[in-house]
Amino acid sequence: MVTAMFPSPRLLGLNESPYPPLPSVRKVIRATADRAHRYPPFHPDRLARRIAGWCGVDGDAVAVGSGSVGVALQLLQAVVRPGDRMVYAWPGFDAYPMLATMAGAEPVPVPLLPDGRQDLATLAGAIDATTSVVVVCNPHNPTGSLVTASEFAEFLARVPERVTVLLDEAYIEFVRHPAAPESLPLLAGRPNLLVLRTFSKAYGLAALRVGYGLGDPRLVARIQEQQLPYGINAVATAAVEATLEADEELTARVDAVIRERERLHRRLATYGLPVLPSQANFLWLAAGPDTGTDRTVHALNTARIHIRHWPAEGIRLTVGRPEDGDAVLSVLAPAGSGPDR
16 A cells, blocks of 8 residues: 555635535436536526525526626626726635626725725725626625625615625525625615525535526526526536535535634634634634734645635635644644644
8 A cells, every 4th residue: 555645635725615515416416417418408597496496586586607706797797888897895706806807897996994894885985987886795705704784784775776786695604693684685676786696615516616696687687698508517407406405414514614613713713813703614814914924824835735825915714624624723723732622
């Protein structure tokens, strides 16, 4: 037997689920792969209706795309005109400035507050006559901070109806804060609001690329006009449909990630590290003049722990299985400390 000289890398940089698809989902993936010589539906209308029923909204209120980033691009292609601006918080999901440029919009980043929260007042204040889209991530990527229901309501009241609000809820399944907004009821009477979600994170289907947007049917119809024909493959469709039938098992997995998130946060805080509270499946270690962020990144990389580093901003650490957390704690613990559970 040959023993590996180096441990396998721990992939904690992309906020993926640490768990593979459920057995029931893997079964339909294998079965559908046997029919890979057949085209998928021209447009994913049936899948959109299934997701709509699962979410409790009308069938014409859901647009499906290639991951949430695909739906976001379709939205921008639908509403952005040459010379428009798109406002979003930064650091944030790094696809947003790319998508803005692809759609012909000027990216307008707004710095986060010192505590890692989005500066909603400045976001709203950055909207001008040429702004067509403003993005709010809830919880925010990469800091895990939450916009509360009252904060979001106040923000919405400041946004002109001509500006589309993209509410990115890619990590909403990991939220347990009682003040979190219930976004779907907000869609009534708000034709300029799109709620963006994905099956990549909590549901463990990142490789299959299925996301969806929920909104006013008129806005959804405009987004669907940008849908790439045959853009959602049959394996992805079957996997999502099987996932919709496995709520209880998937909730147990999400709960396990949340428990591990809280354990890691508690331990890292006792180590004196600048870790922020999180409502997502990752933790943010803020940079600063005395935090030794570069040393932390080097130590994690040396241990083959893959994380995401924003130089001079901070480190985003995906929450994995407990053994992944133990490895992180072993690297970052002060001398004499251990990864207590």
